[in-house]
Amino acid sequence: MAQNVDIKEIEQKTHRQSQQDGLMEFVMGLCLLGMSTRLISPILIVMFPISMLAFRPTLQALRRRFTYPRIGYVKLIPDKPKDVIAAIAIVTLIVVVAMAVAFALLADVRDFGLWMKWVPLWGGTVLAGMFSSFGSKSGCPRYYVFAVWSLMSGLGLSILNFEPVETGTLLYLLVMGLVLVPWGLLVFIRFLRKYPALATELEDAK
Numbered sequence: 001m002a003q004n005v006d007i008k009e010i011e012q013k014t015h016r017q018s019q020q021d022g023l024m025e026f027v028m029g030l031c032l033l034g035m036s037t038r039l040i041s042p043i044l045i046v047m048f049p050i051s052m053l054a055f056r057p058t059l060q061a062l063r064r065r066f067t068y069p070r071i072g073y074v075k076l077i078p079d080k081p082k083d084v085i086a087a088i089a090i091v092t093l094i095v096v097v098a099m100a101v102a103f104a105l106l107a108d109v110r111d112f113g114l115w116m117k118w119v120p121l122w123g124g125t126v127l128a129g130m131f132s133s134f135g136s137k138s139g140c141p142r143y144y145v146f147a148v149w150s151l152m153s154g155l156g157l158s159i160l161n162f163e164p165v166e167t168g169t170l171l172y173l174l175v176m177g178l179v180l181v182p183w184g185l186l187v188f189i190r191f192l193r194k195y196p197a198l199a200t201e202l203e204d205a206k
Contacts, residue, residue: 001047010137011018011137011183012090012137013138013139015134015138015139015140016102016139016140017071018038018204019035019138020071020133020187020189020191021061021066021185022183022184022185022186022188022190023062023063023066023067023188024059024182024184024189025180025181025183025184025187026180026181026184026185026187027055027056027058027062027184027185028180029176029177029178029179029180029181029182029183029184030051030137030177031043031051031052031054031055031177031179032124032176033173033174033177033178033181034047034050034051034054034171034182035047035048035051035170035173036170036171036173036174038166038169038170039167039170039174043178048078064082066188066192066197067191070191070192070195070196070197071195079176081178087129087133088126091126091129092122093126093154095121095122095189096122098114099121099122100104101119103115113165114166116117116165116166117158117159117161117162117165117167117168118159119168119169120153120154120156120157120168120169120171120172121154121155121156121158122154123150123154123169123172123173124150124151124152124153124154124155125150125151125154127146127147127150127176128147128148128150128151129147129156131143131144131146131150132144132147135147139190142183142187146179146180149179150176151174153172153175153176154172157169157171157172157175165166
């Protein structure tokens, strides 16, 4: 039992060290803000695929420039894609079934606009599950804060009425981004102060 506890603590410490730069939250927040620009103009719908495709390369580029010269590179065991897809599918199924039952009892389950109105709750639940997983793996309390904020903002924006109806979803992306970007930036600044890199190391990282 003690050995199992030690292994879990080691795994959590490794995850905490790999995420202590705050860049994951910062870049994710920027991407969510990019998606929310659809509020400004319909043509900015192109920011959805651009933001999703830019997330990983942007995060890796920033970490190669700022993180790895300071604390080195840690290769974590990634989640299996099938497991990630399965988890999202299960969460989606649970939310959809719960919404279908509620709509059948209280409204018109065939109303597409009603389903669109509650998309923020689905998004908030999926991100809450993702952040909760990060919190469990790393032991970092901030991920649980993000999970609660995601769930509550998704629920709140689903309850409110917007015209057009997709405004609620775009506002959800906006409010999540407005939390993640400054939080991630503050963590990143603290990280840079804690681990100042040598000039030679920064040159090697370029």
